Amino acid sequence: MSDIYTNPISFNQLFTQEFGSKEEQKEKINVIEIPIIQRDYAQGRETSDVKKIRRTFLDVLFDTLINRKNIKLDFVYGDITNGKMTPLDGQQRLTTLFLLHWYIAYHEDIEEINFLSKFTYRTRFSSRDFCSGLVSFKPDFSQQKISEDIIDQPWFMGAWSNDPTIVSMLVVIDEIHNRFKNTSNLWSCLADDANPAISFYFLPIKEMGLTDSLYIKMNSRGKPLTPFEHFKANFEKLIKAICVDLYNEFIFKIDNNWTDILWKYRGENNIIDDEFMKYYRYITEILCYQHNYEIVDDDFVLSEIVYGINCPKAKYNLRFLFNALDCWEKYDIDAFFESLFSSNQYEERKVKLYISNRNLFLQCCNDYGIRDGHRRRFTLNFSLLLYAVLQFQMNRESITLDEIFERLRIVRNLVFNSSDEIREERMNALLQETSDIIVKGEISLDSLGYSRNQKEEEIYKMEWRRINPTLADCSCHLEDHFLLQGTLRIIDIDDIDNLQNKEEAFFKMFDHSIPYMTISRALLTIGDYSQLFTGWRFSLGNTNDSTWKDLFSFSNQRKYFENTKDCLNKLLIDIDSELPVLEQLESMITAYKAKAIYDWRYYFIAYEPMRAGDSGMYYWENDRERQKNNAYEVIMMNTPSSLSGRHWYPFLLDVYWDGTLHEHLLIGEYGDPLYIKETGEKIYCKNEAWEITNEEGAITTISIPQDNGIDIEDRLIKLKNYLISYLKL
Known part of the structure; x- marks a missing residue:
């Protein structure tokens, strides 16, 4: 030409x-x-x-x-x-x-x-x-x-x-x-x-x-x-300008081998045009991430960028595209994905995905490139997991089945625990790390791909499984729990003598049959298991899965993770998995309350309104060292990240909801004091006393006796009794 x-x-x-x-x-x-x-x-x-x-x-x-x-x-x-x-x-x-x-x-x-x-x-x-x-x-x-x-x-x-x-x-x-x-x-x-x-x-x-x-x-x-026919005709010309052999291969396979692969997944229109184009787009954008090509919406322009005659790697890219299609040819794709992944149940020698449809190839063909608002329907997480499977398919001769089960699990763990790292600008490194794990079994700490914390954990667990092969299934079972999803730092797996008991106790405790608030109260009987988020607010487990997931995953952005770990592992060891777990937790709570040590944990354990906020977040005022030194001056946040949202002083909220006093009191939602309706007086909770201020500003102080800053008398009972007497109820 x-x-x-x-x-x-x-x-x-x-x-x-x-x-x-x-x-x-x-x-x-x-x-x-x-x-x-x-x-x-x-x-x-x-x-x-x-x-x-x-x-x-x-x-x-x-x-x-x-x-x-x-x-x-x-x-x-x-x-x-x-x-x-x-x-x-x-x-x-x-x-x-x-x-x-x-x-x-x-x-x-x-x-x-x-x-x-x-x-x-x-x-x-x-x-x-x-x-x-x-x-x-x-x-x-x-x-x-x-x-x-x-x-x-x-x-x-x-x-x-x-x-x-x-x-x-x-x-x-x-x-x-x-x-x-x-x-x-x-x-x-x-x-x-x-x-x-x-x-x-x-x-x-x-x-x-x-x-x-x-x-x-x-x-x-x-x-x-049609758009597909138009694209296909142009793409054929583009390939022919690069390599006649590839052109001949394409025009044969697009109407034969590749049609056979996709035919099972054709849409209601009985054609595979949309399915082919979505998978084509996925592979092409993978190449863009790998080689730092610009990704544009127009398929014609993008094909020229990635496969056109001005692209130095055009022939390599076309071969990668062809291989990414060829690798499915000899397989029952549904059965293949079912052999690798489990859905919502743990299965030995499989990797749990927490979704009902495990066929990532089919998901890609249906959903790639579609957005629901700003959210990708086929997420970058799925893109990386499918790429991991593709790397296995393209390198099957050098990867054993034992190796692929371990390596896919590692990739799953990294994907599910790198939410801050998985974004488009890091996809180049993420894809390279995924390939290194699947093909070579290597994890690089130097690359800016997946979370370094999680990579360190995966390297440690690889060696741990080698030393403790009989406990490998136990660790995998724990990893697949819906609250852990691949991270085990919260579980002390080096405590091998107690590990299987902790595994059983964890699954019985966190299976939605036991109220989360009961678990939280039981953990507080052992110690302060809260974590410090973004340097100023503390999180305790509440009624949401997401809060517990955060507490159970390590992050450099939070402090006191080890406190949570110590409390949880002590609780798991104390639980006898042969006995009803709920009864054991309630017994721990009853025993702690009977000690009559009125620290802040006591009130959180004993009084339900102290835990009424939706977010599980608390802010201790006048607590510069973030040690809860002013233990009783605390705000309960209903929204997770800002005091501009709804919040209360939980000690005041409990008094407000008292059955005898409720009709005589009023409380706002944005850190307001507690109001006495009849007198207009305001009630404040201070670290060492209750303060009641009248409309002229005069203050009545109700002191709380303390020992080393800890109440030796239940302050809530004391205030309630005072108000009942004061209001002659």
Whole structure:
């Protein structure tokens, strides 16, 4: 193929270059004519799908010109006869480029624009005449909508408003105006022959050794190519420009082997177009992450970036794509994923995913690229897990089944415990680490991929399982618990003599059959198991799974994790898994209350309103060292991260909810004191006393006797008795 077809050219260069493989057959394009057989210009339609495509395309063009970049817009091919080029593919892009050149030329007062008059439509006379009128018209750029200025011209016929091509052109002109009206000096890079900002590959259909039979066939039925058929035709041309062998492989497998793989998962329309494109997009974006290519929404532009002739790794990338499809060919894919993963139950020699559908390949084919708001339906977590499976599939000859079960578990653990690290800008490192784990069994602490804390844990557990092979299943069972999800730092696994008992106790305690608040109270009988979040607020377990998950996972952003670990492990050791666990916990709570040591833990254990907040978060006031030195001056937060949300002083809240006093008291929701309705007096809880302030500011103090800062009398009973007497109830 001639170099002229493998080098990109710009829109205006179509009219200056000569085309032909032989010197005596070369000719110039004197006119570009959209033929009758072509469909109308569609990029200005107002459907949601077209709006998205149009805006994305124009955004790319705007960014390219403003930032002096270069972009290549895939292939344009057609027929050249007697100087007339008839586009058979690329009409939509050519028309948008025609409108962009027209706008910038007049916007910047460029005079040499005769080539624009050589672009026309033959689909309708009205479209042809509109193009002719447009190229000789300079609009009023001060108007908000240029389309209104055009429609107001004497050469614009009223009936043209019924021509869908003209209507679409007017919409696109207005959107171009919205983006480019405040720009300048763009023509120089747009029309630069040596280095045009926007270019494409033009391939005359005869030079490609093809006929237009496919195109004629598709249009003879009155229907345009479907998006998939359009993409497939362009992708075939792109591959052929890279490697004929890969091209031949693609055109065979896309209609045979790969169709067979996907056929089971076809949609309700009985075709595999959507499923193929979602999986193709997944693999292509994986390559973008690996090689730091820009990810764009347009599949045609993205395919050129990753697989086009200007990509140095195009052949490697195509082979990776093919292998990522070929690797499923000999497998029952459903059964394969079921052999690797369990759903919601622990299964030996499987990795639990906590989801009902374990077939990540099918999930990808259904959901990749779809967003529910800002949330990816096929998450980056799933992308990494599927990539781990792909690495196994592509390297099966060097990985044993025992190795893959351990390595997939490691990847699962890292994925589920690296929520801060798993984001797009780190995907390059995350993919590399995933590959190293699956293929080599190696975990790198130096790479900025997964959580370093979790990687350290995984390295430790690998050695621990080697030393304690008989307890390996016990550790895996614990890892799969829904509150742990791969992290075991909260469990002292080096206490091997008690590990199996702790495993049984943990599963019986945390199975939703025992109220979380009962577990929290029992833990408080052992010690202060709270953790300090973001340096100022303490968390205790409440009624939510997520709070306990946080407490059970190690983070450098929290303090006192070891306190939680010590309390939990002591509790698990004390539990006799042969006896009813709930009864044992309640006995521990009763015994602690009987000691009558009125520290802050006592009140949290004994009085339910002290634990009424939804977040499990507490803030101790005047506690600079964050040691709860002012133990009784505490705020209970209903929202997890801010005191601007609803919150109460829990000691006041308990008094407020007393059955005898409730009708006589009032309390707000934002750290307000407790009010006595009859007198308007305010009640405050201080570390060593209750203070009651009247409307004149006089303070009545009810002192609480203490020993080393700890109450030796129940302060709540004391205040309640005082108020009952004071109010004569």
